[in-house]
Amino acid sequence: MADSNARKGNGFFAKLKERLTKSRSWLTGSLFGRAIDDETLEEFEERLLTADVGVEVTSWLVERLRKVKGGSAEAGTEALRTALLELLRPVQVPLEIDPSRKPFVILVVGVNGTGKTTTIGKLGHRLRAEGRSVLFAAGDTFRAAAVEQLQEWGRRTSIGVVSQAPGADPAAVVHDALAAAKARGIDVVIADTAGRLHTSKGLMDELEKIRRVVARFDPSAPHEVLLTVDASQGQNALAQATEFHERLGVTGLAITKLDGTAKGGVVLAIAKKLRVPIRFVAVGEGVDDLAVFDAEQFIGALIGERAA
């Protein structure tokens, strides 16, 4: 049967490499050999804006660039890289699974279609490859065939799925999964949730309820609230992250769909405002297409490779 494995072909590193060579350095383009003046500043500004960095963070970065006015475009790119690293280094904090928390509970949340279920499949695969036992909780009881989707990921990764009938209370499903994990001595439970817009009060309340139920089971849980951010989205992603963070206390981000031409620059605004760790980047639909977030690499893809 055809499945997404049929179309992945090349793994993450091949893709990333391909991607980075595609997005050549800004310096090989029209900035080559030029000095930082008003015109080149505008060029930098436009490149940031078209990468979804947003007006506010872009102005902030351009101010930083202004300080090296008169210098070469190379110096400008370096100044930019430094500023971006200042922003992203602090949020480059990988997800650590604390073995004393058993099960370690990861709640995955996000707006519709941002890649929650796919990310869960990949993350489960990754954790299993590290030698941990994993259980999925099919907490999306709303969307048609959401359970089947997660079950298929369970088959692909040989991970069990706890589910109930469509329309069941998601908090109850997650609770079931926690109890099952405890009984079976499972290391990690990853709970899927239905996609929801951050503006829907009722649905955000529902997430809070899931969180409460998890905390009742283990006061230290959930140990990770992972928010998926779709790199192709614009400034609304900041509103999403802000609202999910306010409601649930997001502890990590996964930036998805970085395999397209979108650069995901809104992540800078999120990092600047919320300072939530960025855990992963996703670059495809295959089981291996999830990598630990690396600030240098992300910046490389955003503004091009380091000038050789």
Next chain:
Amino acid sequence: MFDTLTERLNGALKKITGRGRITEDNVRDTVRQIRMALLEADVALPVVKRIVERVRQRALGTEVARSLNPGQTFVKIVHDELVHVLGRDQTPLRPKGRPAVLLLVGLQGAGKTTTAGKLARYLSNGQTSEVLLVSTDVYRPAAREQLETIARDIGAGYVRPASDNPREIALEALAEARRRASRWLIVDTAGRLHVDDEMMAEVRELHAAIDPSETLFIVDAMLGQDAVNSAKAFHDALPLTGVILTKADGDARGGAALSVREITGVPIKLVGTGEKLDALEAFVPERFASRILGMGDVVGLVEQVQRQIDREKAERVAAKVKKGKTLDLEDYKDQLEQLLGMGGLASVLEKLPGVKPDALASAGFDDRQLRRQIAIINSMTRKERRNPDLIDGSRKRRIAAGSGLQIQDVNRLLKQHKLLAKTIKRASKGGLERALGGMLRGRGGMPFGR
């Protein structure tokens, strides 16, 4: 309530006063503000540049209408341009043939499958059994099950050919639709990246095989700058006939709509506004333009005011105010009549963000109230109208009797008139709508309330 864009533009344009015209000189800052506003709304930069340039051209030499401030005038120019882009040759969905075949394409997670279900309901007016749905997404786990479940829930037909080849699946579905004499065949496809050559070739083949009468590009309203790239690539690969915007029920400003339309020229036909399968609506360019600019239908209000307010009367009032005179009840009556002439309070209030007509109506703030006040003024003598201070207890009793109302009603009217006189004074400084907005929202005193 005049949103930040208008205020920022006012700041940038403060040099223009009275009869000022918009010139190269005073336009520069303004253009930058508009550029920022559109970028914040996720309109793609190349599209922003084109729009801003057209706005600049149109704005140059424009006279700032007396009843408006320059910021409002400029916002209206921008708004008109956005409506023009969004609504140019607006064409409804018109699937042809029997079965009429609709093909849904787009990026991963755009909302194609949900939209397929919504379209089935929308097109068939609830006669969903006349619709056949098929999914050619052989990649995403349980994608076909998802559409099958939706079809079952809404009572539409669903086929699942045994093949794992999208083109073969679609062809078999087409044959099945003919057999069943279905009126519509809706073909869902796998989400794909526009840079995935293999997948783009696949959907081209699929399209060629079934020759759909509508090829709809499904776009997430939250999309960012990259919307131009994906839209262009899909448009180059396929003869798109329409765009459906999804997830528009959130708080995204939706600049992607503008990017996609400007780059492809393909009309936006429908908007998805919720997860339920009936949440699909016709696309209204005016409303969406306001949304992108981040305001209520302010422009509609501005236009209405422009159209309706009797210039002469307005000028008479303005002259009076300038001379430091207060407004008499004669003027007040004119104002009331103009409000009624604009289609009543409700239609004015509807257009103001942050004002709930319901709430105001329940506070006794309605057209009936306006008519009563006019009746009261009609029972006054000319002298009384010119000089309201004359109106003592016995005059009040007479006026109340003459209008068939109570003394309290007369008292309330007199109090409200005073408030309005104050508001109008302020209006001579800040622009009519600002004052009107403030007054209707209760700031600066309610002229006809409580």
